[in-house]
Amino acid sequence: MKLITEKSTKGFQGVRKYDKNDHQDCWSLPVVTLTTIVVTLPNIEKVEVKSLLKSVREGLKYVTLVEKNLNAIDESxxxxxxxxxxDVDLRRKWLGIGLKDIASQVNKTTSQVDTALQVVKLFSEKAKNKINKAVGSQDDDPRFTSICAxxxxxxxxxxxxxxxxxxxxxxxxxxxIADIMAACLTNLPQVIAKKCHTSVIEKREASVEAAAILLGETKQIINTLQGPLQDNYLSMTTNDLSSINKWRAHLSEP
Incomplete structure (x- = not known):
């Protein structure tokens, strides 16, 4: 809630900004990628970084819930x-590279703008190197490396x-990050409704109970996203709301 209310923009414009060439219909991957960059930036107060990580950690729980329940993306x-x-949250690593190692390569005598861009360019170079390697080491998962890079x-x-x-x-x-998560979480009512209407009698009681718990946990988020912000996506269909690519297309319309 803190991240969404303080950082999200009108219309969730960040959904269309994160990568103009990414066609993978996935909410969680760009959130993780962006967070990796953000927590590596130099000259940022530790309390701000910790607060962001905490928000992303909590938010991803519900983002992945949307993805799994609405079949919004390829499970793999x-x-x-x-x-x-x-790897990023627990080990502070991206594809085996320590985030501290990347931060240590920055020339901190330059301006804050320049040091921030140095981090971004370092990640870009390392991603390009990973992509250009036809086959990783024996311990690498080539598909995992390719998708992340x-x-x-x-x-x-x-x-x-x-x-x-x-x-x-x-x-x-x-x-x-806030915009992508907020847009994804507009689908929470769909997830709750789906849990309440499961057709398997044996699972219905447990599913409804899970839906009630989820509603209790996310009621404040749902109310916030269905308040004044709802005008931003009223023209989208229910199916479109679960797709980040459909969101991007909607936001790119003149």
């Missing part, structure tokens, strides 16, 4: 995002190309 892509998030390369190239966003990159990227 979601598993990639989950594995990547585990392509996501990172697309996100970083988009950021580099948007000069107006570089003055306060931490806030800008936090806003994009």
């Amino acid at each position: 892509i979601q598993k990639v995002a989950e594995k990547l998030w585990e 392509n996501s990172m390369f697309g996100v970083t190239e988009t950021i580099i190309g948007e000069k107006e966003s570089n003055k306060r990159l931490f806030d800008e990227l936090s806003s994009r």
Whole structure:
């Protein structure tokens, strides 16, 4: 709630900004990729980084719930995002590269804008190197590496190309993360309704109970997203709401 209310933009414009060339219909992967960059940025107060990580950690729980219950994405892509998030959140690593190692390569004598862009460019270079390797080491999962590296390369190239966003990159990227999660979580009522209407009698009681618990946990989020913000997506169909690509198309309309 803190991240959504403080950082999301009118119309959730960050949904269409994260990567202009990404065609994977996945909510969680761009959230994880953007968070990886944000927590590596230099000269950011630790309390801000911890707060963002906590928000993303809590938010991804519901984002993945939407993806799993509405079949919004390829399940294998979601598993990639989950594995990547585990590495970033618990091990502070991206594809085996320590986030501290990337941060240590930054020339901190330059301006804050330049140091932030250095981090973005370092991630871009490392992603490109991963993509260019035809086959990883024996311990690597080539598909996992390819999906994560392509996501990172697309996100970083988009950021580099948007000069107006570089003055306060931490806030800008936090806003994009908030917008993507907020847009995804507009689907929570659908998830709750689906749990309540399961046709398997043996599972119905447990499913309805799970729906009641989920409603209790997310009522404040749902009310916020169905308040004044609802005007931003009223013209979208129920099926369209569960697709990040449909959201991007909707937001890109003149």
